[in-house]
Amino acid sequence: MTDAPDAPDAAAEIDVSIPHLDDDAREAAQERQQHLTKPPGSLGRLETMAADIAAMQATPQPAVDPAVVATLAADHGVASEGVSAYPQSVTGAMVEAVDAGGAAISALAAAGDIETLVVDMGIAGDVPDGVIDAHVADGTANMADGPAMTAAQARESIRNGQRVVADHAADAGIVGLGEMGIGNTTASAAITALLTDRSVAAVTGHGTGIDEATRQRKIETIEHAIAVSEPDPDDPLDVLRCVGGFEIGGLVGVTLEAASRRVPVVVDGFIASAAALLAVEIEPRVADYLLGSHASVEPGHAAQLDALGIKPCFDYGMRLGEGTGAALAIGIYRAACTAHTEMATFEEAGIKPE
Numbered sequence: 001m002t003d004a005p006d007a008p009d010a011a012a013e014i015d016v017s018i019p020h021l022d023d024d025a026r027e028a029a030q031e032r033q034q035h036l037t038k039p040p041g042s043l044g045r046l047e048t049m050a051a052d053i054a055a056m057q058a059t060p061q062p063a064v065d066p067a068v069v070a071t072l073a074a075d076h077g078v079a080s081e082g083v084s085a086y087p088q089s090v091t092g093a094m095v096e097a098v099d100a101g102g103a104a105i106s107a108l109a110a111a112g113d114i115e116t117l118v119v120d121m122g123i124a125g126d127v128p129d130g131v132i133d134a135h136v137a138d139g140t141a142n143m144a145d146g147p148a149m150t151a152a153q154a155r156e157s158i159r160n161g162q163r164v165v166a167d168h169a170a171d172a173g174i175v176g177l178g179e180m181g182i183g184n185t186t187a188s189a190a191i192t193a194l195l196t197d198r199s200v201a202a203v204t205g206h207g208t209g210i211d212e213a214t215r216q217r218k219i220e221t222i223e224h225a226i227a228v229s230e231p232d233p234d235d236p237l238d239v240l241r242c243v244g245g246f247e248i249g250g251l252v253g254v255t256l257e258a259a260s261r262r263v264p265v266v267v268d269g270f271i272a273s274a275a276a277l278l279a280v281e282i283e284p285r286v287a288d289y290l291l292g293s294h295a296s297v298e299p300g301h302a303a304q305l306d307a308l309g310i311k312p313c314f315d316y317g318m319r320l321g322e323g324t325g326a327a328l329a330i331g332i333y334r335a336a337c338t339a340h341t342e343m344a345t346f347e348e349a350g351i352k353p354e
């Protein structure tokens, strides 16, 4: 296959095969739940979560451990348009903080007994030794001037993300999507507008905390970028090429590879959800392996979750990223699986329910 730099041929070019959900495992899990020492259905969504994960993992005994959150980082050329409250240099600095164990995701993952992977997908600058190298380039080009990356880089970012799972999370019970990249809510809003058919204004929020005038400039920047590169909304690789980011492409790859291995994927906030939208465009069956985490403050998140067909587990007013919502949600999914597998049945407890 040739690598035509400006005409990506979408889904067919990414090598992925997603297994069907295992309906027998789901039914076995649901049957077990009828016998556990509680009124049927009384654990509410925890019961559905356990049965869903059973179908994904093809076992009536679902389990999330070892649990992993992968935080993929990259720089964005569009940061030079002043669309974030922080300078581009914060991406690399925060990666050092994650590597040193001092970031929010480090603390929440430690609290939740979750392994973290920190991945360089395209940081402009020095990267600490402990960071996994999946570097595509030193940040994307400024999407306001033309495509953010080449078609070859779009594919490379996805493949590198697939490799992160194959090489570092092959035995994971669950994977959470995390990211770091100043300017990446701009890329994500552009992707979301294109893939959910919403206006740019409707899905563009305050990101790291920009004021309303800056948000207006962010909207204009995205509209201009879309007008300049004219991404084909029906071609996810073209959308990634024109307005995406290397960590977003990497998260597409993580999602595809995890789903292909029957590993449930916990989608985090606005950026992770933009990546999930692209992954589902590439291979719709991937949607079967997605699990919700929190409801982000970003206004476009609800439209993303709607398009993905997943529900948030909680709404704590979070708007950070890094995989922080996914880390908290993994605790809930773990609890759902543990209740499912560890609770006694009425028979075992010697209780006669009738």
Ligand SMILES: Cc1cc2ncn([C@H]3O[C@H](COP(=O)(O)O)[C@@H](O)[C@H]3O)c2cc1C
Residues within 6 Å of the ligand: 083, 084, 085, 086, 090, 094, 179, 180, 181, 182, 183, 184, 185, 186, 206, 207, 208, 209, 320, 321, 322
């Ligand atoms: C210190 C700091 C830590 C972060 N951790 C995640 N983000 C989040 O904010 C950025 C996206 O917002 P925007 O598009 O407005 O730049 C991403 O790095 C995202 O992961 C952070 C941002 C900052 C400043």
Ligand SMILES: O=C(O)c1cccnc1
Residues within 6 Å of the ligand: 185, 206, 207, 208, 268, 269, 270, 271, 272, 296, 297, 298, 318, 319, 320, 321, 322
């Ligand atoms: O929803 C998110 O994940 C988010 C929102 C703002 C900034 N960074 C991430």
